[in-house]
Structures are given as C-alpha cells and as structure tokens.
Amino acid sequence: MIRISDAAQAHFAKLLANQEEGTQIRVFVINPGTPNAECGVSYCPPDAVEDTDTALKFEQLTAYVDELSAPYLEDAEIDFVTDQLGSQLTxxxxxxxMPPKSLTMPR
Known part of the structure; x- marks a missing residue:
C-alpha cells in the first residue's frame, strides 16, 4: 500500500522519540477522490487508533491508515530528501x- 523509505523512517523515528510512548504516525487523505484531495501525515497516539484502521508495520515505526483513505493511498511513497537547499519530507x-478502483470498474 504505502512505501516509506529508510530515510523517511529514520526521520519519523527521530520525531517520534519526543512524543508520548507508543505514538506512531497516521497517513491520511482529505477530500479523497476529488481534485482537491490532499495527503498528510500526523502523529497517532495510542488512544487515537481505531478498530477499522490498517496498521502498516515498518522497521522503525507503524503507520496507521483509516479505511476511507486506504484505497487512495495505494502505491503511495513517502521519502525524506536532502539537497543543497535543505531537507524535506515528500x-x-x-x-x-482518483476514484477508487472499486468505484470505476464496470459491473
């Protein structure tokens, strides 16, 4: 579903070290399937995990995805890139x- 590079995992692990124990990340889409869709990453404390979330376990962290965002995050990639101008998360x-495949397939 989502690929998180080693560099991004290390970046998140560093940020998570300063959060409440057990806090991980949440990857989400606001206004999914529309031209105004926006993706984001936020902290996900243990008490914010929902039964319907998908837990994606990586080497250094777990990323939670809500069931509404999941189909829109197929083939998503998160990376942490450093160049002469600095560093940024992508x-x-x-x-x-795009509408999810289940909504675009003919019946």
Missing amino acids: LKAPNAK
Missing part, C-alpha cells in the same frame, strides 16, 4: 485524486 500518492 509524499507522493498518485491515486489520491
């Missing part, structure tokens, strides 16, 4: 603005 989700 999130590419090619399906965020």
